[in-house]
Amino acid sequence: MTSLHLGGGLADRSRWTPRECSIAKAMEAVGNRSAMLLIREAFYGTTRFDDFATRVGITQASAAARLKQLTELGIFARRPYQEPGQRTRYEYVLTPxxxxLLPVAVALMKWGDEYLQDGKGGPVELLEESxxxxxxxxxxxxxxxELSVDDITLRPGARYRRPRPESADPQPEG
Structure with missing residues (x-):
């Protein structure tokens, strides 16, 4: 089986746990079907609440809850708009x-195209505009x-590394 190289004290997996795991946090934020499909729709140009609910195929209550959560997380921003003679409403646009999340969405799409479409390819293609x-x-x-999993080492992030003990014999500067 192919796996990442574990470095910086991580080789003994019994001595550490993936606390504060960024994958776990990301999945908590966007890891359900409706969240990713709302994000997909925003990449496709959808901005209006009713269009999100219809295109994703979820109830308006579900769309409202997920868009609220994604907005609170900072993934979407609400922007006011007003049709002539109508009340002010809000559209949802992706923030930076x-x-x-574009590479994540593209990777999921490409993975689904390759492994979940019975070898027939996906229903849409992504092409470079120019x-x-x-x-x-x-x-x-x-x-x-380009790297494969065999080319990558996993080590503690900078804020989780133990500081190195200073040398007993400090060298003079200069």
């Missing part, structure tokens, strides 16, 4: 935090090289 070439997602290092 919401737009940062070239008409397919869009893809990949994990890349700072060098730009």
């Amino acid at each position: 935090m919401g737009e940062a 070239t008409d070439e397919p869009v893809d997602v990949a994990v890349r290092g700072a060098s730009g090289r």
Whole structure:
């Protein structure tokens, strides 16, 4: 089985637990079907409440609850609009935090296209506007090289690393 390399004291998995896991926090925020489909619809250009509920296929009560939660998290922002002769209403637009979910949405779409569509491909394609070439997602290092799971080391994040003990014999500066 392929797995990440565990470094920085993580190799002994019995000595640590994934507290404060970012994946767990992200799944708590956007990890259910209606949340991801509302985000998908925002990427497709949907902004109006009724359109979100209809296009996602959920009740207005469910749409209201999820949009409220996603707005409170900072993924959506509410923006007022008013049709002539109508009361002021609100549309929902992605914030930069919401737009940062584009690679996640694309990765889920591509995974679903490959593994859940009976080998027939997905119902829609993502194409680069200027070239008409397919869009893809990949994990890349700072060098730009595409990485596989075997190329990646997992270690504690900077705020969770233990400070290194200072040397007993400090070296003079200068």
